[in-house]
Amino acid sequence: MQTDFYLLEQGGPERALAPLAGKVLAVGGRLLVVAEEAAERQRLSQALWQASGTSFLANDVAGGAHDARQPILISDRIEPANQARFLALADGIWREPDAGAFDRVLLVFGQTGREAARETWRLLKSREGWECRFFRQEQGRWQQAG
Template structure:
């Protein structure tokens, strides 16, 4: 069984929303792979992980020394060199993996909402996949639908 959480970014950009998910992931004893094809976005996410108030979320880039030790690994590829079982798709682009992640966070905004809807429909028919949809309301995340 794997789980896909759809996060609709309507108020905060991914670099503010994703650190909260990363913190919860680490508290659960898991590691995270963050994937984006946008190098600048990965840089902003990395800065956001360091800047979360009252928390220090160590992270590193794929291809750099000690990538296997990083609790949060930032990459442009779907290769969890850190052994992550949790995946965050920061750029809103769905990617398939040979070995499914236990949990995937698909972060999407207005520019990728149509593609996210297509993924939602595609996963509806996939056995063993649980789907959840989250949206921002009043500064909090609430599960919708």
């Protein structure tokens, strides 16, 4: 399984998630976004709907009648009702996903979550079959740093 670590240099996950989600959709994928707090889930949903002036990233917060149809589903738990193969942990909190359920996990974290992300990196690097990559924002774009 591949895990990509995304360090937020500025702004919150609601600003940083749109380009990542756009890339997932561009390859025909579906995304499950997980955040613990309800207010954060609503901010993420709103930001995706308003991703740019001419387009949007269709999504919904889990628990509705049409969860299975959503290209991006936002939830407080790792339950891909939309059959997502990509998982974004938007609140920076590592949750142990079923290794076979996802092709890629995106861990989005800020400065306050940096030490926890380092611990997660060390944990995953010690496991067979896990690949880790690190990205940071440079001039508003994600650049692989390690």
